[in-house]
Amino acid sequence: MRFKFYKKILLALLISIVGICTINVQEASATEWYDLPEDNWFSNGEIVGNGLYRCISGSPAPDGNIHVVYWEDNDVWNYEHPSYGEGYTKLTGYVYDLNGKELRHYTHYVNVALGESNGYNYRASSYWIVPSSNMTTAISVGWGHDACYGGEYHGLRLPLLWDSGKEQYFCKDYAGSEMDGLNIWDPDKNHGEGGYATNWHIGCDGRYVYIYDSDYYSHFPLEGKGKKIYCLNNSSSNSMYTQTKESAISSNFGRSLLPGTTDIYYDYSYNLNGKTVYYIISTNCTLVPVNAAPTLTLSAPINSSYLSSSISLAGTVKDGDNGDVVKVYCSIGSKKELITTLTANGSNQSFSYNLSSSGLSDGTQTLKVWAEDSKGDKSTEVARTLIVDKTAPVISIGDYTKAPTNKDITVTAKVNEGSLNATSHTFTVNGSFTFTAIDSAGNKTTKTVTISNIDKVKPKLKIIVGN
Amino acid sequence: MKKIRTSKVLVFTMLVSILLMPYNVMASGTDSDVTIVINDDKPTNQDINITVETSDDSSGIKEIILPNGEKVVKANTIYTVTENGSYIFKVSDNAGNETEGTVVIDNIDKKLPTLELTSDKTKPTNQDVVITATASDTDSGIKEIILPDGSEVREESKTYIVSENGSYTFKAIDNAGNEVEKTIEVTNIDKVPPVITVEPYETNWINQDITVKVTVDKGKLNQDSYTFTENGSFTFIAEDEAGNITKETITITNIDKVKPTIKIIVGE
Numbered sequence: 001m002r003f004k005f006y007k008k009i010l011l012a013l014l015i016s017i018v019g020i021c022t023i024n025v026q027e028a029s030a031t032e033w034y035d036l037p038e039d040n041w042f043s044n045g046e047i048v049g050n051g052l053y054r055c056i057s058g059s060p061a062p063d064g065n066i067h068v069v070y071w072e073d074n075d076v077w078n079y080e081h082p083s084y085g086e087g088y089t090k091l092t093g094y095v096y097d098l099n100g101k102e103l104r105h106y107t108h109y110v111n112v113a114l115g116e117s118n119g120y121n122y123r124a125s126s127y128w129i130v131p132s133s134n135m136t137t138a139i140s141v142g143w144g145h146d147a148c149y150g151g152e153y154h155g156l157r158l159p160l161l162w163d164s165g166k167e168q169y170f171c172k173d174y175a176g177s178e179m180d181g182l183n184i185w186d187p188d189k190n191h192g193e194g195g196y197a198t199n200w201h202i203g204c205d206g207r208y209v210y211i212y213d214s215d216y217y218s219h220f221p222l223e224g225k226g227k228k229i230y231c232l233n234n235s236s237s238n239s240m241y242t243q244t245k246e247s248a249i250s251s252n253f254g255r256s257l258l259p260g261t262t263d264i265y266y267d268y269s270y271n272l273n274g275k276t277v278y279y280i281i282s283t284n285c286t287l288v289p290v291n292a293a294p295t296l297t298l299s300a301p302i303n304s305s306y307l308s309s310s311i312s313l314a315g316t317v318k319d320g321d322n323g324d325v326v327k328v329y330c331s332i333g334s335k336k337e338l339i340t341t342l343t344a345n346g347s348n349q350s351f352s353y354n355l356s357s358s359g360l361s362d363g364t365q366t367l368k369v370w371a372e373d374s375k376g377d378k379s380t381e382v383a384r385t386l387i388v389d390k391t392a393p394v395i396s397i398g399d400y401t402k403a404p405t406n407k408d409i410t411v412t413a414k415v416n417e418g419s420l421n422a423t424s425h426t427f428t429v430n431g432s433f434t435f436t437a438i439d440s441a442g443n444k445t446t447k448t449v450t451i452s453n454i455d456k457v458k459p460k461l462k463i464i465v466g467n
Numbered sequence: 468m469k470k471i472r473t474s475k476v477l478v479f480t481m482l483v484s485i486l487l488m489p490y491n492v493m494a495s496g497t498d499s500d501v502t503i504v505i506n507d508d509k510p511t512n513q514d515i516n517i518t519v520e521t522s523d524d525s526s527g528i529k530e531i532i533l534p535n536g537e538k539v540v541k542a543n544t545i546y547t548v549t550e551n552g553s554y555i556f557k558v559s560d561n562a563g564n565e566t567e568g569t570v571v572i573d574n575i576d577k578k579l580p581t582l583e584l585t586s587d588k589t590k591p592t593n594q595d596v597v598i599t600a601t602a603s604d605t606d607s608g609i610k611e612i613i614l615p616d617g618s619e620v621r622e623e624s625k626t627y628i629v630s631e632n633g634s635y636t637f638k639a640i641d642n643a644g645n646e647v648e649k650t651i652e653v654t655n656i657d658k659v660p661p662v663i664t665v666e667p668y669e670t671n672w673i674n675q676d677i678t679v680k681v682t683v684d685k686g687k688l689n690q691d692s693y694t695f696t697e698n699g700s701f702t703f704i705a706e707d708e709a710g711n712i713t714k715e716t717i718t719i720t721n722i723d724k725v726k727p728t729i730k731i732i733v734g735e
Contacts, residue, residue: 404527404560404561404562404563405563406560406563406564453526454562455523455525455560455561455564456562456564457523457524458500458560458566459500459521459523459558459560459564459565460500460501460521460522460566461501461566461568462501462502462521463503463504463556463568463570464504464517464520465503465504465505465507465508465515465517466506467506467507467516
């Protein structure tokens with residue numbers, strides 16, 4: 001379908017798209033994209049046929065999940081489409097855990113604006129995606145520009161990566177340049193088209209999504225995380241973006257994204273090579289309160305602890321969602337046991353557990369402890385290497401005289417492992433002594449030696465003189 | 468029966484025995500594990516049986532080592548002592564503990580006592596003779612002396628007076644029962660006075676001296692004749708070795724050497 005670029009039409013489209021861009025959560029099955037290399041976005045951005053373009057975004061997010069995003073063009077035209085198509089581009093994000101289990105998915109429909117310049121067809125769309133159920137995995141994916149420009153797709157080449165040092169997401173464009181935060185769009189910069197390098201950031205503190213312009217607030221790129229809500233803004237260094245932070249807030253160019261349904265709408269245009277290019281950014285997001293995954297710390301046991309008959313587990317679990325039912329589990333070998341069930345109160349809640357070694361074989365095994373809340377979120381597994389040793393040490397008693405004697409008797413003992421309370425004991429009188437051996441795992445063996453052949457008492461002599 | 472239990476008692480008893488009693492059974496043990504029982508510590512001229520009884524509550528008795536070195540693998544035994552001496556008994560248990568006890572036997576006296584008889588006169592005498600019997604016994608001591616008349620005298624020395632010659636037998640007995648008998652012959656007692664025999668002499672009137680001669684059966688005479696030149700008396704005295712004296716006085720009255728007087732009275 002060809003598309004004439006008229007503002008009226010565009011406005012009409014805008015009106016229609018606003019309603020369409022409501023997040024539509026759909027069920028989806030786990031995909032096979034989990035293991036695709038994260039640094040090979042371009043080659044992995046494949047056309048899979050029937051208008052489906054797959055792009056994978058996915059370094060493990062701070063929560064350990066894998067994000068996979070694929071682009072689905074439901075209108076087919078944007079697949080090597082020389083004509084100016086219109087319609088919607090559907091972007092669906094899937095979130096998987098490290099085991100490949102799908103945690104959630106979210107779908108966003110993106111409106112498309114198309115233009116023409118210098119004989120090139122282009123279209124532009126910009127969107128960001130707010131996860132439907134987990135703000136900690138908020139993702140914004142860049143702008144798709146000039147679908148056929150050079151045969152390359154731009155927007156989806158920007159992987160969503162997490163910089164643990166900066167504690168923020170960052171993107172790489174297709175040329176490999178790293179940009180702080182989420183680069184919503186920067187095609188021209190990298191293509192020498194006179195664009196600009198404005199970094200729009202989208203972040204999340206687990207509770208709120210915030211979007212900000214790092215150029216403008218470059219001195220505190222993430223300041224206020226969790227406290228302040230930033231709005232879409234621009235640096236005003238370019239005519240494209242003229243809104244200030246304040247005006248953005250007040251003028252609906254950007255707004256706080258608080259839980260609930262929030263409209264974000266922004267359209268703009270700029271002059272590109274003498275032509276006015278219009279962009280439309282619009283969305284309607286339903287923000288839901290973040291379900292904070294429980295966090296778990298394990299104070300005991302420490303790594304390389306020994307496990308004989310049982311071992312004490314202790315730690316704390318915290319879940320920010322009051323009232324969530326949190327279950328703490330542990331597993332070792334083939335055993336999985338429920339440690340405790342708590343009702344979250346937002347604070348650290350202690351737990352302790354006595355883990356039995358029953359059913360475990362001697363050897364090194366990995367103990368895993370984790371918490372799961374009633375909403376399906378799971379803490380990071382805390383692992384400890386345990387040395388299972390259920391075998392008691394063996395005490396060997398050295399030879400000692402068992403014949404009657406009037407001398408002290410020294411009994412020696414050896415143990416095949418661990419330590420003894422005494423390696424020898426000298427009996428000066430008859431009696432018993434217990435050798436106790438304890439190995440590193442706490443297995444205890446006792447062996448009692450009883451001596452009854454010491455006779456230091458002189459015999460009685462009665463001499464009777466005469467009859 | 469005496470029981471000596473402790474070493475203190477033992478030592479005390481030993482001291483008392485040594486100091487006060489010439490004959491005793493002295494017993495000593497090395498410790499309180501030794502018990503000495505003395506049933507009879509009187510002097511004896513018989514062998515003494517010593518009974519050894521041992522016990523050990525723990526490892527048990529291994530053996531008894533007798534004073535003569537013999538080892539007896541029993542808990543009890545009897546050892547016969549034939550002479551005085553110090554006898555060491557040892558007992559060992561199976562654990563090697565030893566107990567030693569010593570018994571000193573010094574009440575065996577098999578030696579005869581000595582008996583010496585002496586008389587106070589060895590020459591003939593007309594007196595009683597005193598026999599002194601002196602007995603001695605260096606071991607158990609003299610118990611008694613039995614005199615010839617059968618009387619028992621609990622003395623070590625006793626005099627016995629005999630008035631006539633004879634054979635006198637004494638017996639000395641020591642405390643262990645050893646006896647010795649001795650006889651002394653007394654022959655020097657002579658209490659018979661000598662007999663003076665006066666030979667016949669003139670008993671008629673005679674104006675001559677009269678010599679009277681005597682003889683004696685023993686002993687010596689002061690004179691064996693005496694001549695009376697005038698009337699008078701003379702005593703012959705005979706004395707024997709035993710001192711018996713016999714006197715015989717002869718009185719002569721028949722000598723008349725005076726002429727008769729004639730008184731012629733003329734006149735009256």
